[in-house]
Amino acid sequence: MTIRRFSAAVFAATLLTSGLAACNASGTGDPAVSGSATPAASGSAIAPSGNADAKQALLNSTNEIRNGNFRFTMSGAGSSAQGQVHEPSQSAEMRVLIGDASSDLSMKLDLIHAKPDSWVKLELGGKSAGSIPGVQKLNLGRYQHLDQTRIKGNKALGFDFDKIDPAGSEVLTQGITEVRQTGEGAYAGTLDVSKAAEAGSVDQSVITALGQQARSVPFTAKLDPQGRLSELVIRIPAAGQNAAQDIKVTYTDYGTATAAQKPPAGQVVEAPQEFYHLFD
Known part of the structure; x- marks a missing residue:
């Protein structure tokens, strides 16, 4: 069995691929995300702002992400990730869970x-894990060091410090087609994900399956008191073989993330050939 296009840097894209759905036997969305995209009540004390002002606020909200010092979470389709990016030290770390005990195949990764x-x-x-070639060489309980010459230019295994946002929120906000302010630091609207494959948060196969629906996908967003993006929820409608799902991204601790700690040498082995084949 092959898991395609998996990486922390494009984790949100992985959430939306049919390949992942095939590995998730339950086929259900993350219960922690379900219903999270409900807009603020219409009776909010703050009157909705104009579309232009609201969009500019969201565009500005991603500026701090470029500094590369934050923690984040992503969840959806029965999978989750959490981690941090620390550009000052050129380091990042994340823990990823795909599937669960009821899935045909589940994966836990500490990157x-x-x-x-x-x-x-x-x-x-999961019950399919034993059928993966070389599985006995992969479940080692130790860190596997990756050969950079094997993954150079391969988004599926590396981390691009020139594009440090795992969800590509800056690109996504540029695709907003309609937005209104629904409360203090709260927004709701639609965005065109047909132009957002480069963000890493929407897979091209899903965009193709959505067709015209891709041009008007509902979303909600929240900003912190400093006007920085703290939450983005994208409600992907059902299309083709893909069930409807919410993708949720959060950002916290701007400016206070820390350098990733390298694993102790005694806990490190070189990644075997089977590992690279798993992500071909």
């Missing part, structure tokens, strides 16, 4: 990037 090196600790589970 560490400290330029120019990357490590991953992998745990495979």
Whole structure:
């Protein structure tokens, strides 16, 4: 079995691929995300602002992300990730869970990037895990050091410190087609995801399946008191073989993230060939 296009840097895109859905036997969305995109009540004390002002506020809200010092979470389709990016030290780390005990195949990954090196600790589970070639070489309980010459230019295994936002929120906000303010720091509207494949948060196959629906996908967003993006929820409608789902991204601790800690040398082995084949 092959897991395609998996990486922390494009984790949100992975949430939306049919390949992941096939690995998730339950086929259900993340219960923590369900219903999270409900806009603020219409009786809010703050009158809705004009579309232009609201959109500019959201465009501005992603500026701080470029500084590369924040923590984040992403969830949807029965999967989740949490981590931090620390541009000052050229490092990042994240923990990813895809599927659960009821899934045909589940994956837990603990990833560490400290330029120019990357490590991953992998745990495979589920009834299909035993059929993966070389599985006994992958569930090691140790960090596997990745050969950068093998993953150079491959978004599926690396972390691009020139594009440090795992969700590509800046690109997504540029695709907003309609937005209104619904409360203090709260917004709702639609965005055109047909132009957002480069964001890493919407897979091209899903965009194709959505057709014209891709041009008007509902979303909600929240800003912190400093006007920085703190939450973005995209409600992807059902299309083709893909069930409707909410994708939720949060940002916290702007400016206070810390450098990723490299794994102790005694806990590191070189990644085997089977690992790279798993992500071909």
